[in-house]
Amino acid sequence: MPALSNLCGxxxxxxxxxxxxxxxxxxxxxxxxxxxxxxxxTDTPHLVAVWNETFTQxxxxxxxxxxxxxxxxxxxxxxxxxxxxxAVQDGEVAxxxxxxxSLNPFNSQSVGVTCLIGVRxxxxxxxxxxxxxxxxEGYLREKGAGxxxxxxxxxNNPFYMGLYGGCESPGILQSDGLAEPFLVKRGYRVxxxxxxxxxxxxxxMKMFDPRFVPMRSRYDLQFGSPRRLLSxxxxxxxGNVDPLQFVLLDKQTRTWVAxxxxxxxxxFSHTWQxxxxxxxxxxxxxxxxxxxxxxxxxSLIMKYIQEQFFTLVEIQLEETNVAGLDFLKSLDFENxxxxxxFVRNV
Ligand SMILES: CC(C)(COP(=O)(O)OP(=O)(O)OC[C@H]1O[C@@H](n2cnc3c(N)ncnc32)[C@H](O)[C@@H]1OP(=O)(O)O)[C@@H](O)C(=O)NCCC(=O)NCCS
Numbered sequence: 001m002p003a004l005s006n007l008c009g010x011x012x013x014x015x016x017x018x019x020x021x022x023x024x025x026x027x028x029x030x031x032x033x034x035x036x037x038x039x040x041x042t043d044t045p046h047l048v049a050v051w052n053e054t055f056t057q058x059x060x061x062x063x064x065x066x067x068x069x070x071x072x073x074x075x076x077x078x079x080x081x082x083x084x085x086x087a088v089q090d091g092e093v094a095x096x097x098x099x100x101x102s103l104n105p106f107n108s109q110s111v112g113v114t115c116l117i118g119v120r121x122x123x124x125x126x127x128x129x130x131x132x133x134x135x136x137e138g139y140l141r142e143k144g145a146g147x148x149x150x151x152x153x154x155x156n157n158p159f160y161m162g163l164y165g166g167c168e169s170p171g172i173l174q175s176d177g178l179a180e181p182f183l184v185k186r187g188y189r190v191x192x193x194x195x196x197x198x199x200x201x202x203x204x205m206k207m208f209d210p211r212f213v214p215m216r217s218r219y220d221l222q223f224g225s226p227r228r229l230l231s232x233x234x235x236x237x238x239g240n241v242d243p244l245q246f247v248l249l250d251k252q253t254r255t256w257v258a259x260x261x262x263x264x265x266x267x268f269s270h271t272w273q274x275x276x277x278x279x280x281x282x283x284x285x286x287x288x289x290x291x292x293x294x295x296x297x298x299s300l301i302m303k304y305i306q307e308q309f310f311t312l313v314e315i316q317l318e319e320t321n322v323a324g325l326d327f328l329k330s331l332d333f334e335n336x337x338x339x340x341x342f343v344r345n346v
Pocket of ligand 1: 054055115116117118119120123124125126127128129130131150172176177178179181182185
């Protein structure tokens with residue numbers, strides 16, 4: 001299990017000279033003095049408390065304890081305490097924001113991501129969120145970011161997969177309604193939109209399609225833990241959620257016809273009070289497309305998941321993927337939210 005001791009290799013984790021000097025105060029509206037500094041090890045329970053007070057909309061998991069936050073955020077080898085900014089007022093954490101560089105090896109320009117910003121409701125509207133964002137941007141510029149992004153989305157989602165956004169990182173959800181005006185005012189534009197879709201499994205699934213009949217004898221469904229994910233960056237982003245790989249194999253040729261990753265969204269299941277499974281990286285091999293294989297494969301997976309007593313499945317798709325959205329709607333998936341990726345020039 002993740003533990004605080006896992007942090008030791010990462011960076012300074014206790015109050016030290018460096019982050020003492022990094023601390024600075026500013027006077028918010030109404031003369032309130034706010035101190036800004038970077039992460040200290042003792043902050044964790046306070047960050048968790050602010051999270052639960054701040055991220056209260058549908059797309060954020062409620063954190064039952066520090067361990068979940070440690071597992072998904074602090075224990076990652078890429079965690080840099082200097083990228084997590086904390087605002088303190090009267091000795092209490094008022095808000096925090098987390099910035100990190102995307103280490104996706106295929107980016108043509110380096111992308112710096114402000115993953116999340118949260119300010120306690122009672123202390124909003126005093127400039128704290130704006131100052132936290134400034135600090136994140138300053139950190140990312142220093143790290144050489146060529147593009148500033150807010151809200152993680154694959155492949156630029158270093159943190160919060162598993163805790164925020166659902167089965168993948170869709171940027172910042174529209175259900176977090178304060179984010180868009182806040183970011184647009186500060187020079188960001190919406191670069192991408194991602195549709196979040198749900199399918200309830202505690203209702204009948206009528207999925208018969210005559211094209212499935214020959215497929216039953218031709219294809220084999222296999223699943224298991226993937227020996228490794230696609231790349232080390234894929235491991236860093238998605239490894240934490242421990243996905244299972246489902247593969248549809250052609251029995252004769254032993255080649256893959258379709259594959260996907262599936263994971264149990266445990267933190268969201270607790271929050272939504274529904275055992276939920278997330279599906280991502282769903283792909284039908286090019287020669288098999290347009291033959292009903294995708295529908296067959298997804299039906300088999302949903303049937304399997306349903307038999308394990310899961311009652312909800314989530315998939316996310318780019319808003320521009322019209323064919324994919326039509327495909328999912330034909331399987332009774334419903335649009336429940338939209339994620340937005342915000343970018344601005346450095
Ligand atoms: C979005 C969020 C982080 C903003 O935090 P905040 O502390 O209220 O942000 P600010 O005070 O800097 O700015 C908000 C408004 O306060 C007002 N404000 C009041 N006093 C101010 C001051 N002294 N300086 C600057 N703005 C001030 C401004 O009018 C500003 O409005 P604007 O965006 O139209 O300029 C906060 O609402 C929040 O935590 N929301 C829930 C979580 C969330 O959605 N997070 C996603 C964001 S990535």
